[in-house]
Amino acid sequence: MNIRGLFILFFCTITGSGLWAKTIEVCYSCEVASVKEAIAMASDYDTVLVKKGTYKEYNLVIDKPMTLLGKGYPVIDGEDKGEIITITSDGVTVDGLFIINVGTSYTSDYAAIRVIKSKNFLIQNVVLEKLFFGIYLEKSQHGKVYNNKIVGDAVEEFNSGNGIQLWYCQYVDIDGNIVQHVRDGIYLEFSDNINISNNRSSDNVRYGLHFMFSNNDTYQNNVFENNGAGVAVMFSKEIKMIDNIFRKNWGPTSYGLLLKEINDAEIRGNTFEDNTTGITVEGTNRVRYEKNDFINNGWALKVRGACYGNIVINNNFLYNSFDVSYNSKLNDNVFDQNFWSSYTGYDLDKNGIGDVPYRPVKLFSYIVNRTPETIIMLRSLFMDIIDFSEKVSPVFTPDKLIDANPLMKKL
Amino acid sequence: MLKILKYSFYDLMRSRWSYVYFLFYLLLGFVLLFLNNDLSKAVITLMNVIIVLVPLIGTIFGVMYFYNSREFIELLLAQPLKRSSIFLGQFFGVATSLTLSLMLGLGIPFVLYGLFKSDAIWNFSLLLVTGSFLTFIFTGLAFNIALSNENKIKGFGYAVLLWLFLAVIYDGLFLLSLIIFEEYPLDTFSLAAAMANPIDLSRTLILLKLDISALLGYTGAVFKQFFGTNSGLIISFGLLLLWAILPIWSLSYKSRRKDF
Numbered sequence: 144m145n146i147r148g149l150f151i152l153f154f155c156t157i158t159g160s161g162l163w164a165k166t167i168e169v170c171y172s173c174e175v176a177s178v179k180e181a182i183a184m185a186s187d188y189d190t191v192l193v194k195k196g197t198y199k200e201y202n203l204v205i206d207k208p209m210t211l212l213g214k215g216y217p218v219i220d221g222e223d224k225g226e227i228i229t230i231t232s233d234g235v236t237v238d239g240l241f242i243i244n245v246g247t248s249y250t251s252d253y254a255a256i257r258v259i260k261s262k263n264f265l266i267q268n269v270v271l272e273k274l275f276f277g278i279y280l281e282k283s284q285h286g287k288v289y290n291n292k293i294v295g296d297a298v299e300e301f302n303s304g305n306g307i308q309l310w311y312c313q314y315v316d317i318d319g320n321i322v323q324h325v326r327d328g329i330y331l332e333f334s335d336n337i338n339i340s341n342n343r344s345s346d347n348v349r350y351g352l353h354f355m356f357s358n359n360d361t362y363q364n365n366v367f368e369n370n371g372a373g374v375a376v377m378f379s380k381e382i383k384m385i386d387n388i389f390r391k392n393w394g395p396t397s398y399g400l401l402l403k404e405i406n407d408a409e410i411r412g413n414t415f416e417d418n419t420t421g422i423t424v425e426g427t428n429r430v431r432y433e434k435n436d437f438i439n440n441g442w443a444l445k446v447r448g449a450c451y452g453n454i455v456i457n458n459n460f461l462y463n464s465f466d467v468s469y470n471s472k473l474n475d476n477v478f479d480q481n482f483w484s485s486y487t488g489y490d491l492d493k494n495g496i497g498d499v500p501y502r503p504v505k506l507f508s509y510i511v512n513r514t515p516e517t518i519i520m521l522r523s524l525f526m527d528i529i530d531f532s533e534k535v536s537p538v539f540t541p542d543k544l545i546d547a548n549p550l551m552k553k554l
Numbered sequence: 555m556l557k558i559l560k561y562s563f564y565d566l567m568r569s570r571w572s573y574v575y576f577l578f579y580l581l582l583g584f585v586l587l588f589l590n591n592d593l594s595k596a597v598i599t600l601m602n603v604i605i606v607l608v609p610l611i612g613t614i615f616g617v618m619y620f621y622n623s624r625e626f627i628e629l630l631l632a633q634p635l636k637r638s639s640i641f642l643g644q645f646f647g648v649a650t651s652l653t654l655s656l657m658l659g660l661g662i663p664f665v666l667y668g669l670f671k672s673d674a675i676w677n678f679s680l681l682l683v684t685g686s687f688l689t690f691i692f693t694g695l696a697f698n699i700a701l702s703n704e705n706k707i708k709g710f711g712y713a714v715l716l717w718l719f720l721a722v723i724y725d726g727l728f729l730l731s732l733i734i735f736e737e738y739p740l741d742t743f744s745l746a747a748a749m750a751n752p753i754d755l756s757r758t759l760i761l762l763k764l765d766i767s768a769l770l771g772y773t774g775a776v777f778k779q780f781f782g783t784n785s786g787l788i789i790s791f792g793l794l795l796l797w798a799i800l801p802i803w804s805l806s807y808k809s810r811r812k813d814f
């Protein structure tokens with residue numbers, strides 16, 4: 144950094160915070176006892192410091208760059224009357240508030256915190272309870288949503304909202320949040336270049352994380368547990384899904400991960416454990432599955448059709464009731480060098496790769512697709528016998544679907 | 555009855571076959587654990603073995619023992635003893651010794667490989683309990699067959715056929731009927747059919763523990779009620795108990811009326 148740069152930085156620091164910015168305190172006994180009033184009084188780059196207490200307010204509109212900071216988690220109670228905080232300016236920070244009782248409406252999406260057409264916002268350490276929508280970002284860019292906790296009380300899909308919703312947003316970081324008991328934990332629509340990491344989304348009515356028409360996004364190191372379905376990625380391109388954990392999504396329409404109309408995605412290093420279906424895919428092209436662990440799922444990978452050019456490589460398939468299920472005889476996807484716990488072949492040349500190819504689709508999974516009640520025959524001796532005969536000469540299952548180089552040891 | 559039970563139990567404990575059976579399970583347990591070193595995986599593999607093998611051995615052993623000790627039974631019948639206690643004593647002697655071989659044979663290797671420290675202990679104990687139930691059920695059925703057939707060859711034939719039917723053929727017919735009638739709602743039927751066969755019943759019981767995530771993949775209210783709650787476990791155990799009592803009851807009923 145040269146001298147000029149240093150000088151500019153120094154100048155900015157002095158002017159930005161030291162000289163002009165002031166702090167307005169809000170508490171019961173202060174000069175200002177209402178958050179709304181304090182926001183109205185504040186000028187650009189001021190801080191409104193809200194002290195401990197309960198403030199019954201809603202429709203707080205922040206229309207200038209400023210910081211709304213809570214000390215000791217002050218409660219802002221909307222009393223179910225409507226939206227609570229609306230941000231319409233660039234450079235706003237909201238920090239350390241406890242917001243409850245957002246109004247439920249069937250005509251407008253009331254949110255605890257809404258950001259409209261703004262840049263460089265930061266929302267952190269906020270706790271939201273009894274909400275309709277939690278943090279709603281629309282047409283906003285370059286923002287951060289850090290370490291918030293959102294606990295809803297959703298029971299049905301139609302009268303509940305999403306924890307964190309992004310609509311036409313770009314370059315937003317969502318990190319370290321906890322979202323529970325809402326409709327969709329995190330929902331993205333038409334949002335590109337979003338980075339979602341280290342979040343924990345659980346017990347949601349619909350999806351833990353939901354993409355719609357959103358491209359070039361990344362989510363990593365998140366945990367999705369016990370949701371209606373873990374993550375749904377639909378109609379999106381170039382999504383990276385890395386090192387996430389999908390657990391305990393149980394039920395007939397429950398998936399760890401649901402992919403629908405996805406192109407060029409990357410799924411790497413994830414763990415799918417104890418789900419009814421680990422991943423269900425429909426209409427996906429050129430998706431690469433690498434180094435994932437599928438453990439104890441009902442179905443590890445369910446392929447429903449129109450999937451071309453996908454690559455499944457170096458994954459561990461451990462103790463799933465069914466490894467792969469296909470509903471057609473056509474296969475254009477590559478399975479290579481995975482470890483399958485139900486592989487029974489041998490490795491005479493000791494190169495770590497089994498000498499006979501593995502067929503991940505069993506006849507039984509074909510039968511279960513056709514007549515779902517037959518699931519009760521799982522692990523019966525008769526089933527094993529006909530599975531074996533199908534393995535020897537495939538008639539019903541796609542005969543080209545093989546892992547030609549199954550690994551002998553777990554990765 | 556207890557005296558006869560004790561006698562036949564000790565008699566079997568000294569016999570070669572009990573040891574062979576015990577050593578077989580011991581070897582099986584050790585080999586399985588040696589090969590994959592993972593208790594939970596070994597339990598799954600063992601389940602497949604137990605569900606097929608235990609009934610087979612129970613049946614063969616039951617029939618064999620009954621025919622072998624026929625002279626001894628006739629001797630006992632000449633004594634002032636209750637008939638039912640003679641047969642039941644013998645039955646319990648055989649079933650208990652088989653169960654003991656199973657439990658010790660499998661228990662020792664698993665305990666040595668650290669069963670008590672792992673979370674597979676519940677699955678393993680469920681496996682042993684179902685294994686014991688199957689031993690009792692199939693020994694009972696074998697005694698019934700042996701009692702109604704004087705001809706040894708015929709008796710053996712029926713016993714093996716019974717095993718083959720319940721272990722393999724039944725499932726085949728079951729599957730066929732499910733596919734033929736796939737247009738109809740079948741969840742109640744499929745549950746009932748699984749309950750009507752002790753081997754399927756024990757399989758279901760173990761599935762409840764091991765493959766619950768797959769079982770919940772089917773949309774059916776009856777299935778959901780059965781597999782999603784504890785009622786499945788309770789009903790399965792109840793029926794298994796019923797299956798164990800039924801052959802014993804019929805054995806004592808038949809033995810009272812049988813003409814020697």
